[in-house]
Amino acid sequence: MWRNSATVSFSSKLLSYSSSSANPNYFHYASAFSIFSPNGVVDQALSPSHQRFYCSSAVPSPSPSSGSVIKLGFLANKSDAYLPLSLKARDAVQLARHYGRCYWELSKARLSMLVVATSGTGYVLGSGNAVDLAGLCYTCAGTMMVAASANSLNQVFEINNDAKMKRTRLRPLPSGRIAIPHAVTWASSVGFAGTALLACKANMLAAGLAASSLVLYAFVYTPLKQIHPVNTWVGAVVGAIPPLLGWAAASGQISLNGLILPAALYFWQIPHFMALAYLCRDDYAAGGYRMFSLADASGRRTAAVAFRNCLYLIPLGFIAYDWGVASGWFCVESSVITLAISAAAFSFYRDRTTQKARRMFYASLLYLPVFMSGLLFHRLSDNPQCLAENPNRIIELPSFPEVVTESEEDDQKKKVRYVTAVPQGRAPVAYASIAPFPFLPVPSYVDQ
Structure with a gap:
């Protein structure tokens, strides 16, 4: 980010250019950044990528012409008549990009989209013969908002811990790119909007499940991460709610058939996170998080928990077939992919190395989309x-x-x-x- 000295030096160069050039409007370009700060200094909220964009540009030649380009993140217009409007538009675009990037990172958008995928799968499975596309879109939108709110509140509460970890210290709050009140306002707004959308366009059961997942994640799971290793299992419960939410939004009720995908999500999250906790155990220790892997120096118990929960996934394919949710082909496919992830977990249990843990982590990443895709492809609307x-x-x-x-x-x-x-x-x-x-x-x- 720019310091005052850098700004004074850069402004003095601009002033010298304006005195030696026939175009007196060069100094006016420096005031374009007043939209970021009243003192004309770029606000600290700029991301590192923006810092490089504004600070690493080449300096103009000492004798620029009226058509020269000053590389401050925008191009100088040859026509002075259009300069103010152009500067304002470009500054507005930069602000929109900056805050859009902050909201994207606060929401953990990729993780939130995975949550939306599980919710949408649950909606389709609970729809029976016909899928209401409008209802599916409303459910996915509401789920996305609630997930974004939960992830944002999680980062608000963990700002000091994230600042100590290598993989999280550049997030918007620890890096100072956005203020805490701004992040809280964003999280509260999207959380309320998502819950209200589900209540109006789906049903109160779906809205209640969404609100419960938000409260459980932000106010139970988040503080537990610094208290006890049981936080992993609480987080697995939170991850199992979205597919149940989708089923409830489509059918208006919760039934045993609707628990198959939530059960898969619950058991899948344990080996997935155990692999991540093993790979990042030093980082978690630096951040003050009480993860299961920190009390397991050899990694044997961590690998055993991961392997055991992989085995719990094996019967789910047959249960889906036996209960009339999916065809027999899904039973076969589910068994194959579950045995594959179980083999990766067993390999990690026998040889507890970073390479084997990373292999199990990648296997878990592959398992979930394949399982959900197969369940959708082979689903039976009736029996x-x-x-x-x-x-x-x-x-x-x-x-x-x-x-x-x-x-x-x-x-x-x-x-x-x-x-x-x-x-x-x-x-x-x-x-x-x-x-x-x-x-x-x-x-x-x-x-x-």
């Missing part, structure tokens, strides 16, 4: 196969019993029907009621 195989038995997951009498052929013939609004699917298998899925109910079967 005609179940009805074809069992015409006298209709079973759906969360339900209450109702006796229905058939009077066409035999009035004495009865069957039990389980009524619900979710797509029809076969009952869950027995292993779904034991670890690692203790949160699932006991499976129920109805004979013919």
Whole structure:
């Protein structure tokens, strides 16, 4: 960033150019930066890239002509009549780029877009036969706003910690490119707007899930990072909410079928973050974060936790097929990619090196988009196969019993029907009621 001495020196050069040139408007160019600061000094909020852009330019020749270019981030107009408007427009563009970049980094836009992808996948899965494109767009937009708000508040609370870490010290708040009140105002505005959008265009259940994820991430997970390693598991719960939000926005309810993708997100985040925590353990220690890897010098426990959670992902493909959410092909594809990430985790467990941890991290990055893509491609909007195989038995997951009498052929013939609004699917298998899925109910079967 520019210091006062640099500004005085540069302004004196401009003044000398104006005295020796036939064009007296060269000194006027220096005042163009008054939009950044009342004293004519570039504000400290300029990013390092902007600093290089403004400070590393070549100095004009001592005798410039009226058509010369002064490299201050804009071109000097040959026509003085258009100069003020041109300067204001270019300065406005620079300000817009600066704050746009700050908002982008505060929101952790790439991470927020991953959250939006999981929410959109949940919306499609919960839509049944027809997907409401407008509702999908509203849900994704609201999710993006809430995720941006949560990430921004996270950086506001961790500004001192981020300043101590190499990979985070150049973020907008530690580097001084944006003020804390400005960041809080931005985060509050987009968070409220995103929640309100979901409440108006989706339903209150989706808005409640969005608000709960925001509160859990910013006010529970963030302070826990400096208190206890359990923060990783709390963060995994936060990451599992967006696909459930999307399902609730589409169907208006939460059902067992809608928990498959959230379960995948929860178990996937543990090995993903354990690899990251191992790779960045020195940086986390410098920042004052209490991560699981810091109390594990050998890395053995960290690798064991990652490997165990990879194994928990294996049954999800079969559960999705067995419950009528996806076809049998997804069961095969899910098993293949889950075994691949489990192999990477096991390799890291056997040989705890930076190279093996990075390989497991990249495998986790590949796993999630492949899993979600396969689930969308092979999804079943209804389950005609179940009805074809069992015409006298209709079973759906969360339900209450109702006796229905058939009077066409035999009035004495009865069957039990389980009524619900979710797509029809076969009952869950027995292993779904034991670890690692203790949160699932006991499976129920109805004979013919």
